[in-house]
Amino acid sequence: MISLSEESVLIIYAALGIVLGLTLERGRICFVSAFRDVFMFKNPWLLNGILISIGSTAIATGVLSDYLGIRPIMLGTSWLVIIGGLIFGLGVSLAGACTSGMLFRIPEGYVANLLELVGFSAGILLWAEFLEVPLSHLYSSPISIYSIVGLRPDVYSLLTGAVFIIAGLYLSRFVPKKTPTKSESQARWTLDPRRAWDPRLAGLILAGIVVVMFIVTPTSLLGFTAPYATLGAWTLSAVGVTMRSVPWVGQGYLGVYPLLVLTICGFVGAALGAGAGRNFRVRIPKSKTRLIQGAVGGLLAGFGAGVGLGCNIGNFFVGFGERMDLAAVLFAPGLILGIYLGFKIDSILVARDFKKIESRTLSKKSVSH
Numbered sequence: 001m002i003s004l005s006e007e008s009v010l011i012i013y014a015a016l017g018i019v020l021g022l023t024l025e026r027g028r029i030c031f032v033s034a035f036r037d038v039f040m041f042k043n044p045w046l047l048n049g050i051l052i053s054i055g056s057t058a059i060a061t062g063v064l065s066d067y068l069g070i071r072p073i074m075l076g077t078s079w080l081v082i083i084g085g086l087i088f089g090l091g092v093s094l095a096g097a098c099t100s101g102m103l104f105r106i107p108e109g110y111v112a113n114l115l116e117l118v119g120f121s122a123g124i125l126l127w128a129e130f131l132e133v134p135l136s137h138l139y140s141s142p143i144s145i146y147s148i149v150g151l152r153p154d155v156y157s158l159l160t161g162a163v164f165i166i167a168g169l170y171l172s173r174f175v176p177k178k179t180p181t182k183s184e185s186q187a188r189w190t191l192d193p194r195r196a197w198d199p200r201l202a203g204l205i206l207a208g209i210v211v212v213m214f215i216v217t218p219t220s221l222l223g224f225t226a227p228y229a230t231l232g233a234w235t236l237s238a239v240g241v242t243m244r245s246v247p248w249v250g251q252g253y254l255g256v257y258p259l260l261v262l263t264i265c266g267f268v269g270a271a272l273g274a275g276a277g278r279n280f281r282v283r284i285p286k287s288k289t290r291l292i293q294g295a296v297g298g299l300l301a302g303f304g305a306g307v308g309l310g311c312n313i314g315n316f317f318v319g320f321g322e323r324m325d326l327a328a329v330l331f332a333p334g335l336i337l338g339i340y341l342g343f344k345i346d347s348i349l350v351a352r353d354f355k356k357i358e359s360r361t362l363s364k365k366s367v368s369h
Contacts, residue, residue: 004216009216009217009258010256010258010261012212012216013213013216013258013259013261013262013265014261014262014265015265016209016212016213016262016265017261017262017263017264017265017266017268017269018265018266018268018269018272019205019209019269020103020206020209020262020265020266020269021103021104021107021265021266021267021268021269021270021271021272021273022193022269022270022272022273023197023202023205023206023209023269024100024101024103024104024202024206024266024269024270025104025107025108025269025270025273025274025277025279026193026195026196026197026202026273026277027049027187027196027197027198027199027201027202027203027205027206028046028104028196028199028202029046029049029050029053029100029101029104029199029202029203029206030046030097030098030100030101030104030105031050031092031098031100031101031312031316031335031339032092032093032096032097032098032101032339033046033097033101034046034047034049034050035047035336035339035340035343036093036339036343039340039343040343041176042174043174043175043176044171044172044174044175045175045187045199046199047168047171048167048168048169048171048172048175048199048200049168049198049199049200049201049202049203050168050199050203050317051164051165051167051168051171051203052164052165052168052169052200052203052204053202053203053204053206053207053317053321054161054164054207054317054320054321055160055161055162055163055164055165055166055167055168055321056161056165056203056204056207057161057206057207057210057211057317057321057322058157058158058160058161058164058320058321058322058324059157059158059161059162059165060161060207060211061157061210061211061214061321061322062153062154062155062156062157062158062160062161063154063157063158064211064214064215065153065154065157066153066154068215068218070218071153072214072218072219072221072318072322072323072324073219073221073323074142074143074144074323074324074325074327075142075309075310075315075319075323075325075327075328076139076140076141076142076309076327077139077140077141077142077143077325077326077327077330078138078139078140078330079330080135080138080139080307080308081307081308081309081315081327081330081331081334082308082330082331082333082334083304083307083308083334084304084305084306084307084308084309084331084334085304085308085315085316085330085331085332085333085334085335085338086304086334086335086337086338086341087300087301087303087304087307087308087334087338088300088301088304088305088307088308088311088312088334088335088338089304089334089335089336089337089338089339089340089341089342090297090300090304090338090339090341090342090345091120091123091296091297091298091299091300091301091302091303091304091338091342092116092297092301092312092338092339092342093297093338093339093340093341093342093343093345093346094293094296094297094300094342094345094346095112095113095116095119095293095294095295095296095297095298095301096110096112096113096116096290096293096294096297096346097110097113097116098301098311098312098313099120099223099224099225099228099301099305099311099312099313099314100224100312100313101113102116102117102120102224102228103224103263103266103267103270104270104273104274106267106270107267107270107271107273107274107280108270108274108279108280108281108283109274109280109281109282109283110283111282111283111284111285111291111294112283112285112290112291112293112294113294114294115291115294115295115298116294116295116297116298116301117228117231117298118232118295118298119294119295119296119297119298119299119300119301119302120228120232120298120299120301120302120305121228121229121231121232121233121235121298121302122232122298122299122302123298123299123300123301123302123303123304123305123306124225124228124229124232124302124303124305124306125229125232125233125236125302126302126303127302127303127305127306127307128229128306131306131307132306135307139309142325142326142327143325143326144323144324144325144326145324145325145326145329146324148326153324156324157324160320160324164320168200168203172200187199189201193272193273193276193277194276194277194278195277196277207321209222210222210318210321210322213262214322217258220258220259221314221318221322221323222259222262222313222314222317222318223259223310223311223313223314223315223318224263224311224313224314225302225305225306225310225311225314226259226260226314227259227260227262227263227264228263228302229302230254230260231263233254234254237254287353289349289353293346293349297342304338308331308334308335309327309331310327310331312335315327315328315331316328316331316332316335319331319332320332
């Protein structure tokens with residue numbers, strides 16, 4: 001394990017954050033978009049990048065864990081994790097972006113996702129303030145998957161990584177070749193910040209960031225739930241609202257810590273990517289419903305992240321890529337089902353808004369005649 005000063009760790013995390021934000025923005029790494037592309041267009045072009053990233057992280061972490069003699073920290077286990085994943089997935093799907101998606105969509109000018117972040121912070125803080133302690137007894141001690149199947153951690157990591165990488169490469173076969181989306185057709189294997197990056201390349205860079213984090217601070221894994229909660233707590237403190245000191249959002253999360261620095265710099269990196277790719281403009285949806293969906297969806301997602309012990313990055317991605325615990329296995333089906341249900345509800349709301357706009361247009365035409 002590398003021994004570094006607190007200042008050095010913060011500097012490293014700041015640099016990683018800028019690279020992370022740039023990577024997420026140029027590679028469009030958003031779980032909601034990835035699964036929606038599969039649901040709507042049968043197109044796994046984003047999902048295969050995410051799977052390859054998880055697999056690469058698992059293999060590298062497994063090797064490093066054996067070399068360093070330390071395993072990543074794991075999350076507790078409870079049936080509530082499934083419920084949390086479902087609520088979280090539903091929320092981010094309604095709002096239009098997961099926690100990583102928010103990190104790059106807000107600097108691109110998406111007002112609905114800015115409201116989603118506000119709602120997310122409120123949701124996680126409400127859970128932490130009123131429900132974390134009462135529900136804490138329902139979560140048991142962490143359980144590792146490799147202990148259940150009777151394999152050594154490093155062996156299980158290698159096998160898991162191979163499965164995810166093979167799945168990602170296999171899904172690449174189903175990416176449409178003739179009629180790709182505009183974003184997909186522009187994506188290239190390039191690090192030119194003016195161009196869109198292939199999701200598989202972005203996924204490999206993301207894996208590299210996670211591995212460097214593990215080497216620098218083995219007990220601090222990637223996730224956005226805590227930093228987003230801290231940003232909300234800071235806002236409340238600025239207007240004179242003080243929160244009860246609870247374990248999850250206590251004094252440590254109201255100060256400056258590496259993951260918070262990484263997240264703030266992530267916004268900066270995403271803004272740089274949006275600027276270089278000329279992808280910034282203030283995007284205010286015509287329908288107020290979309291703004292309400294952003295705020296309400298964010299609130300649900302934040303609450304779900306509390307119940308599910310993490311977000312799509314802190315639980316799903318890191319859970320399979322580093323921790324290898326039962327919490328990730330429980331969170332995953334809830335997350336995917338929640339995103340699917342949110343997609344269905346969103347489709348109904350979009351159709352309703354379209355009919356309203358169409359009827360208004362017809363009314364104006366009839367009046368003009």
